Amino acid sequence: xxxxxxxxxxxxxSGVVYIRWGRTTCPxxxxxxxxxxxxxxxxxxxxxxxxxxxxxxxxxxxxYYSSVVYLAELYGVEYDLDDGRTSLLRHLLRADMxxxxxxxxxxxxxxxxxxxxxxxSDWNIE
Numbered sequence: 001x002x003x004x005x006x007x008x009x010x011x012x013x014s015g016v017v018y019i020r021w022g023r024t025t026c027p028x029x030x031x032x033x034x035x036x037x038x039x040x041x042x043x044x045x046x047x048x049x050x051x052x053x054x055x056x057x058x059x060x061x062x063x064y065y066s067s068v069v070y071l072a073e074l075y076g077v078e079y080d081l082d083d084g085r086t087s088l089l090r091h092l093l094r095a096d097m098x099x100x101x102x103x104x105x106x107x108x109x110x111x112x113x114x115x116x117x118x119x120x121s122d123w124n125i126e
Contacts, residue, residue: 014105014108015103015104015105015106015107015108016103016104016107016108016109016110017033017101017102017103017104017110018101018102018104018110018112018126019054019099019100019101019102020099020100020102021038021052021054021097021099022097022098022099023098023099023100024098024099024100025100026100026102026103026126027102027126029104029106029126030102030103030104030126031102031103031104031105032100032101032102032103033101033102033103034056034057034100034101035056035057035098035099035100035101036054036055036056036057036098036099036100037054037055037057037076037077037096037097037098037099038052038053038054038055038076038077038096038097038098038099039052039053039055039074039075039076039077040052040053040074040075040077041072041073041074041075042073042075045072045073046072047071047072048072048073048074049072049074052077053074054099054100054101055074076096076097077096077097078094078095078096078097079092079093079094079095079097080093080094081093102126104126107124107126110126111123
């Protein structure tokens with residue numbers, strides 16, 4: 001049996017958050033929540049994360065263990081190039097990948113479309 005409908009709650013703050021990979025700043029109109037480094041699991045290990053994580057530049061540790069324990073491990077993401085000797089981007093070879101978490105209060109939806117540089121009509125690029 002369905003109960004009574006509760007009182008309408010406060011709408012609170014609106015907006016979206018998203019991660020910019022390879023950047024430490026947010027575009028105009030967006031606020032930086034934090035910046036850090038990209039990390040993920042090795043493809044051949046068990047456990048860990050399936051997606052990349054944007055770890056804060058200044059982490060906080062609740063419990064820290066200096067000894068080796070059998071837990072899922074995270075590794076920093078680095079840029080790699082097919083030919084670092086001749087590439088115009090060779091300065092990025094083996095460099096850590098930065099990331100930034102951005103917040104936009106004037107938007108209500110967010111989508112990231114891989115392999116596209118244009119937005120669908122009626123959407124805005126950030």
